Amino acid sequence: MDEGIPAPGGSGPFADADVSRLRRDVEFLAAGTRSRRRAPQAMQRAEGYVREQLADAGWHVERQPFDLRWRIGATDRHGHRALALKPRLHRRLRGANLIATLPGASEGPAVLVGAHLDSVEGSPGADDNASGVAVVLEIARLLARLPLPPPVTLAIFDMEELGLIGARHAARALGRGGRVAGMICLESVGYFDDTPGSQRLPAGFAAACSEAAATRADGLRGDFTLVVHRRSSAAAAAYWQRAAAAASPGLRGILLRDPRPDxxxxxxxxxxxxxxxxxxRSDHAPxxxxxxxxxxxxETANFRNPHYHRPTDAPATLDFARLAAVTSATAATAVSWPRGT
Known part of the structure; x- marks a missing residue:
């Protein structure tokens, strides 16, 4: 770990994540459904906005189109069912990811920070996933201020709602030759609810996970960010948790280790x-x-947010102060990613 980059806090380098900019970005993106297939003009508008914001922050943005045939994926119709319960075979999918780098960044493996831009049919997708894209845009502004450009790459993925299609393409393209040291996926990160009982648990988790027991003991409050990791990313997850606690406002991060191997x-x-x-269930999996x-x-999406994949997933439902804390912790983790773990 690079101990030269302190965790965000009152005087940390990423303490000034801007709530008003996060709100502005989410409000612009969540004007309506964003989808190559269902709302192509809105998707083009959203993509143009993201490219403009990244370029204005000083990043070099590359549009990486893909044209894929006969891919197993999912449906992007609205509903609360999990990805594995919505399989579809797509004859042809044409989309594009946006990949951004800072000029002058050091050569070698980079940490990739990404979020998906598309939403499901009939939903403006403020939480899922304009919240994640807004965090990426604010991280771009924060990292551009550092005296030395960090080895961080930003990614805006297409067609997550169709079965992680854009991320699967990006993982193939960027994963060759050890070009990616680690990846941070932002998936539905803006909805919080301090009410007891607002947090639900997936079937089978309550008995199997000590983290679930801790959440029950706290009254099942939806006041935390879940950090899902594997053994290979455990040190980065712990760093994010510390950084979030030191952010302003402080944010509770609960670590959940996926026991499966990479x-x-x-x-x-x-x-x-x-x-x-x-x-x-998101773009980290590929x-x-x-x-x-x-x-x-x-924030666990449909296990907390009652607006998930619905027309009511609007900017007014999000907690932008806590979204700023997510931004600060993620920026710090990206530049301090533990190497060689």
Whole structure:
């Protein structure tokens, strides 16, 4: 770990994540459904906004299109069912990821910070996942201020709601030759609820996970960010937890270790054991499958947010102060990612 980069706090380098900018970004992006297939003009508008914001912050942005045939994925119709319960075979999918780097950054493996831009049919997707994209944009502004450009790459993924399609393509393209040291996925990170009982647990988790027991003991309050990791990313998860606690306002991070190994075996276990599959429901999973250490940051989506995949997933439902804490902790973790673990 690079101990030269302190965790965010009152005087940390990432303490000034801007709540008003986060709100502005979410409000622009969540004007309506964003989808290549269902709302292509809105998706183009959202992509143009993201490219502009990254470029204005000083990042070099590359649009990486893909044209894929006969891919197994999921449906992007609204609903609360998990990805594994919505399989679809897509004849052809044409989309594009945005990949951004800072000019002058050192060569070598980079830490990838990413979020998906698309939403499901009929939902403006403020939490899922304009919240994650807004964090990436604010991280871009914060990292551009550092005196030395850090080895961090930013990614905006397409077609997550169709079965992690953009992230699967990016993991293949970026994962070759050890170009990615680690990956942080931001998935539905803006909804919090301090009310007892507001947090639900997936079937099978209550008995199997000590983290679930701790959440029950706290009254099942939805006041935390879940940091899903594997053994390969355990040190980075612990760093994020410390950084979030030191942020202003302080944010509780609960660590949840996926016991599966990185690589294809972990994928097969997830297919055979459905509760484990919940831990791979976003864009980090294709990186795990290619043995790249990764984290998923989430407020747990449909296990907390009653607006998940619905028309009511609007900016007014989000907690932007806590979203700023997520931003600060993620920026600090990206530049301090433990190497060689």
């Amino acid at each position: 690589g294809p075996l972990g994928l097969l276990i997830g297919l055979a054991v459905p509760p484990a599959g919940h831990l791979g 990186f795990w499958n290619r043995r790249i250490p990764a984290l998923m940051l989430t």
